[in-house]
Each structure stands twice: as structure tokens, then as C-alpha cells.
Amino acid sequence: MLEQLAQEAQNLTRQYFGRTMSLYAPLYLSNHCANQCVYCGFHASLDIPRRKLSEAEIDAECQALARTGIQSVLLLTGESRKYTPPEYLATAIKIAKEYFASLALEVYPLETEEYARLNAAGCDGVTLFQETYDQERYKILHPAGKKRDYAYRYQAPRRIAQGGMRQITLGVLLGLADWRQDILALYAHLRSLEKEFPGVDYALSFPRLREAYDYKEKDYLVDDADLVKIICVTRLLFPRIGINLSTRESAAFRNRAVHFGVTKISAGSSTAVGGYALPDSETRSVQDAPQFAVNDERSLAEVKAMLGRQGFDPVRTDWRCLAK
Numbered sequence: 001m002l003e004q005l006a007q008e009a010q011n012l013t014r015q016y017f018g019r020t021m022s023l024y025a026p027l028y029l030s031n032h033c034a035n036q037c038v039y040c041g042f043h044a045s046l047d048i049p050r051r052k053l054s055e056a057e058i059d060a061e062c063q064a065l066a067r068t069g070i071q072s073v074l075l076l077t078g079e080s081r082k083y084t085p086p087e088y089l090a091t092a093i094k095i096a097k098e099y100f101a102s103l104a105l106e107v108y109p110l111e112t113e114e115y116a117r118l119n120a121a122g123c124d125g126v127t128l129f130q131e132t133y134d135q136e137r138y139k140i141l142h143p144a145g146k147k148r149d150y151a152y153r154y155q156a157p158r159r160i161a162q163g164g165m166r167q168i169t170l171g172v173l174l175g176l177a178d179w180r181q182d183i184l185a186l187y188a189h190l191r192s193l194e195k196e197f198p199g200v201d202y203a204l205s206f207p208r209l210r211e212a213y214d215y216k217e218k219d220y221l222v223d224d225a226d227l228v229k230i231i232c233v234t235r236l237l238f239p240r241i242g243i244n245l246s247t248r249e250s251a252a253f254r255n256r257a258v259h260f261g262v263t264k265i266s267a268g269s270s271t272a273v274g275g276y277a278l279p280d281s282e283t284r285s286v287q288d289a290p291q292f293a294v295n296d297e298r299s300l301a302e303v304k305a306m307l308g309r310q311g312f313d314p315v316r317t318d319w320r321c322l323a324k
């Protein structure tokens with residue numbers, strides 16, 4: 001039924017989003033991490049160069065990224081309260097908001113009042129993945145660190161909403177467990193949040209596991225046809241929700257997937273700390289150890305050109321906060 005699903009998903013997406021495609025880019029602030037996720041190239045036991053951007057470096061990164069034309073940015077760190085406490089995140093947001101219209105964070109789970117403070121500093125949204133909803137697999141995949149606390153992470157989107165954030169992105173990392181169970185659990189999580197916090201703008205993301213250093217488990221990998229199915233079914237069940245697709249996916253896959261329900265794609269991305277400003281001898285070693293390999297290396301201009309050829313209107317931002 002894939003063709004039928006794709007056609008229906010396309011119809012619904014056109015109905016609610018027209019032919020627009022939002023664009024964003026990630027900006028990595030730090031790769032310090034206290035967790036041990038066995039599938040990640042940043043995990044705490046790995047002997048890789050670690051770096052956290054200073055205020056001046058954040059400013060330089062923002063300048064370099066803003067020059068490309070990006071207006072919607074996701075600020076990321078590894079999950080380390082010690083190296084990147086909420087105060088550091090607030091400072092980064094205040095610097096970045098001078099350059100960008102819309103800012104979201106992807107960091108460790110926080111308390112409600114901390115989310116409220118970051119919202120007041122100028123952050124609009126938060127991305128937080130449960131990674132997998134299979135609690136047995138979760139324990140195996142997260143052997144140490146605060147992330148091992150499944151319930152604390154599961155409850156974080158409630159705290160994000162209570163903290164006043166406008167936008168919340170949830171997701172699973174496909175490839176860690178049985179995707180059918182994970183996707184159903186993700187939908188249930190989202191439905192419960194929609195009921196409790198109907199005013200929030202929700203989005204879903206389905207990154208697929210790519211080979212990271214030595215994580216070789218292949219039992220749960222998701223192929224292209226199944227990923228298309230996930231995107232289409234999500235659109236059918238949640239007609240108005242945002243669906244994000246990152247540069248983990250290949251250019252060829254993204255060129256096709258934009259027709260089935262995706263509404264936001266990253267472009268011109270670097271997944272290394274300091275990856276946008278001109279590399280110097282200090283940042284080069286960190287840039288050589290990104291969190292995951294980018295699979296679509298096209299620049300923002302190239303992605304915009306691809307969208308234009310396919311009849312889409314690229315949107316750099318659909319949100320600008322005038323109140324702060």
C-alpha cells in the first residue's frame with residue numbers, strides 16, 4: 001500500500017502546508033557528555049577531543065552560519081550539566097538570538113523552571129528524543145549516566161510545555177529497537193501531550209542510526225521503504241504536525257521524501273563543535289570527530305535550488321518573537 005499511502009500523505013501535506021518547506025541548521029556548542037549511549041560518537045568513555053565553545057566562539061559560529069542565510073537554528077550539546085549548565089545555555093541563546101529569528105535547543109532534560117528561564121532568554125523550542133520506548137533495550141543502550149533514568153526523560157516534554165516553550169520536537173532513533181513498537185509508543189506519547197498541552201506546536205523526527213565508531217548492531221536497522229512508510233503514516237495520523245528530516249539521510253532520499261509529508265529539513269549542516277567558523281588548529285581535531293556523519297553535504301543554496309526545482313517554496317523562518 002506504499003503508493004496509496006504516499007499519495008494520501010502528499011495530499012494532506014499540501015492541504016495543511018501548501019508547497020512550503022522550512023529550513024534549519026544545527027549548531028553544536030559542546031561535545032562534552034556524561035552519558036554512555038553505546039550508539040553515539042560523543043559518549044563519555046570515548047577518547048575524543050572535547051570542546052565547548054566560548055562566548056566569542058559562539059558569536060563567531062553564529063556569524064558564519066547566519067552568513068549562509070539560515071534563520072532557524074537548533075543549538076546542541078552533549079548531555080553534560082557540568083560543562084554546559086543552564087546558565088551557559090542561556091548565554092548561548094542570548095548571543096544566538098542576535099543573529100537568528102528562531103532558536104531551539106537539543107540538550108539534556110531540564111527542570112520546568114530551567115526551561116522557563118531559557119524560554120525567557122529567547123529559546124522558542126526544544127527537541128528531545130526518547131531514543132527508544134523499549135525499556136529493556138533502553139537499559140542496555142544506556143548503561144550509565146543520568147540518561148539511564150527512562151522516566152525522567154519521558155516526562156521531560158511535559159516540563160518543556162509547562163516551561164512555556166512554543167514548540168516541542170519528539171523522536172526515536174530508528175535502528176535501536178523494533179521500529180513498529182517504537183513508532184506506536186511515540187504516537188501514544190505525542191497524543192498524551194497533545195491532550196494535556198494543546199497549544200504547543202509539535203513536530204516529530206525519525207533519524208536513522210548510521211554507523212558510529214564501533215556500534216555495529218544491525219538487527220533493528222530501518223530501510224528506505226519502511227522510513228517512507230513511517231513518514232506517510234505519521235502524516236495520515238497527525239495531519240498538521242511538523243515532520244523533520246535531517247542530513248543523516250542521503251541527498252537522493254531527501255529529494256524524494258520532501259513529497260511525502262516532511263515539512264522541515266536541515267541544510268548546509270555541520271555536526272561538529274566549531275564546524276561553521278573557519279577551522280583553526282584548535283577546532284580541527286574536534287571537527288574530525290562529529291557526532292554522526294552527514295550524509296547530505298549540499299549547501300543551503302543547493303538545497304534551496306533542489307526545492308525550487310521540485311516546486312517548493314523554501315521558508316527560512318515562520319516565526320519571529322517580537323515580545324522579548
Ligand code: SF4
Pocket residue numbers: 033034035036037040041042043044077078079147
Ligand atoms: S546520544 Fe547524546 S547523551 Fe548519548 S552519548 Fe551521544 S551526546 Fe551523549
